[in-house]
Amino acid sequence: MSNRILLAALVVTLLAVTGCGDRAAGQGGDLRGKVFVSTSVTEQGKPKALVEGTSIELSFTDDGRVIARAGCNMIQGPVTLDDGKIEAKDLSSTAMGCPNPDLHTQDDWLTKVLGASPAWKLDGGNLVITGSDAEIVLSAEKEEKLDGEWTLTSIVSGEAVSSIPGGVPATLRFENGKVEVFAGCNTGSASYKVDGQTITFESLVHTDKACGENEMTVEKAVLNALNGQVAYKIDRKNLSLTTAKGDGVVLKK
Structure with a gap:
């Protein structure tokens, strides 16, 4: 009986270690150093039209920052990705004048989404970011070749x-x-x-x-x-x- 109890405890321990390892891998290790570009954006369950010729772009740096672009200014700041949440409370933006006022509005919208601790997950090759009333699906940018x-x-x-x-x-x-x-x-x-x-x-x-x-x-x-x-x-x-x-x-x- 004691051997069975010992074996059961060992299995539980191994499962716990494996589970912790999976969570650690999900704390940004799959995102760092990658760039993602939007393929679809929805708001309140309906498709959200972006300014013509623009897309949402997110870059996750190796030193723990997120760099976001929505067609005009660059938005950036420190980010943590623990527990499936994007925590980026201290975002700053460049102050470049945009040719279209709608671009400023789009920048502000993206800043608000990222600053509200949205959930994130990897779905195949896509990054899915889900906020209270918005969802952004992005695909990993392909690495350019010399040819x-x-x-x-x-x-x-x-x-x-x-x-x-x-x-x-x-x-x-x-x-x-x-x-x-x-x-x-x-x-x-x-x-x-x-x-x-x-x-x-x-x-x-x-x-x-x-x-x-x-x-x-x-x-x-x-x-x-x-x-x-x-x-x-x-x-x-x-x-x-x-x-x-x-x-x-x-x-x-």
Whole structure:
């Protein structure tokens, strides 16, 4: 009899430990480092129309913050996710003027929902947030891959980041170890190899016709970033290529 009692106690203990482990895993470990974008929004049981061209976006950082966007300003603050609740009482927002007053209203609505301790759960690949009279269903944003076309958005020189002079267009298309280059005026190509967080470019060739001043500035920055081994980082839809000297370019897919 004593052996049976001991075995039963051991089973209960194991179940309790397993249960605690599951709860701990649900306290944000499944959300940290991820970005979610809304697929549906309801209010008082009815579909809620968002401002045209916008969506609800939530990012959960590794250092315990939530960053929310609803089409205009950025809303952020510390967050805890214990016991299936989003606790974000100390949210702040940027004060950027929005072109449409409805965007301000939408920002305020999202701040109110997140600040009211809504419930959250993962349903398959979706994050479901449920408040007193609203529900937001969001899907995890897919991680961008290097392959594909990237458009130049800024030029980096040390710690300085500048916009593209004259709005000169430039693109890089990566595919199967080869990158096709449009540097604003001239075109070219190179082979590349990826090793961890570095890319080594080789055999860069390009046309060499005379271009305007802005085009030449863009071309110099792009070609410099394709010279030998450079560090690369993909942050959502942004790709940065950085040389050993700290110069480089930022592109967007």
